[in-house]
């Protein structure tokens with residue numbers, strides 16, 4: 592088991608990626624603490640983990656509210672003695688596929704504000720405990736939009752580039768405390784859209800705009816990669832496990848590129 596005796600907190604733990612990573616962390620021996628807005632979604636993931644013999648607890652927490660996150664993190668750390676791994680898998684519906692001439696300032700700002708705010712809040716809260724223990728791993732999520740030119744992805748693109756910059760900067764700030772920070776940059780994950788991810792609404796809007804179905808749009812995206820396929824949830828979750836484990840002990844301040852060769856570093 593790669594994460595035996597580790598304590599992991601996951602914000603957005605009831606979502607497609609958060610849930611998949613939670614199950615994978617638990618499979619590898621971690622105690623998993625799931626937080627998000629909708630308790631029913633978190634409880635579903637926790638039930639799967641318990642049924643498989645793992646440990647999971649859930650809590651209703653608004654990951655955009657600093658005090659609520661601090662309170663949650665402190666209660667987990669007090670209960671199990673510390674936090675070893677944190678993932679922010681929060682996702683919100685926002686506008687993609689709209690060129691700047693038609694994009695409102697509010698729609699441009701929303702993903703930038705939400706993603707940079709929630710990652711700041713959760714990273715700052717867990718870093719206090721990880722610093723006390725002299726070790727820890729913080730994982731963030733991004734998309735190929737961080738490196739794509741336009742048109743149509745202005746707010747989303749700036750948000751993703753911001754999260755990757757946040758990851759690099761945080762890695763530099765926290766390295767002296769033995770904390771690693773890594774971003775997982777995944778291309779669109781077809782399974783997520785069938786699991787109720789907010790991405791279904793986003794992709795649906797974009798697909799409708801160009802007059803294709805979501806499935807046709809994803810097939811087109813797959814065709815644009817070197818591998819001619821999009822990543823699976825299992826690949827993203829297993830990469831998260833590896834990055835959180837000692838096997839990735841020399842990695843920090845970097846991006847795990849899960850774009851099937853769409854974006855080349």
Ligand SMILES: NC(=O)c1ccc[n+]([C@@H]2O[C@H](COP(=O)([O-])OP(=O)(O)OC[C@H]3O[C@@H](n4cnc5c(N)ncnc54)[C@H](OP(=O)(O)O)[C@@H]3O)[C@@H](O)[C@H]2O)c1
Nearest residue numbers: 603605606607608627628629654681682779780783788789
């Ligand atoms: N899906 C993809 O293809 C894909 C690919 C690459 C990267 N990503 C990125 O991965 C992240 C997660 O994507 P996903 O597909 O897993 O999304 P998802 O299934 O929609 O999950 C997002 C989760 O975030 C939670 N959430 C939203 N606002 C919150 C808040 N203020 N406080 C606490 N929890 C909150 C949601 O809970 P509620 O429903 O209760 O609000 C939901 O469970 C996003 O940042 C996305 O950009 C996704």
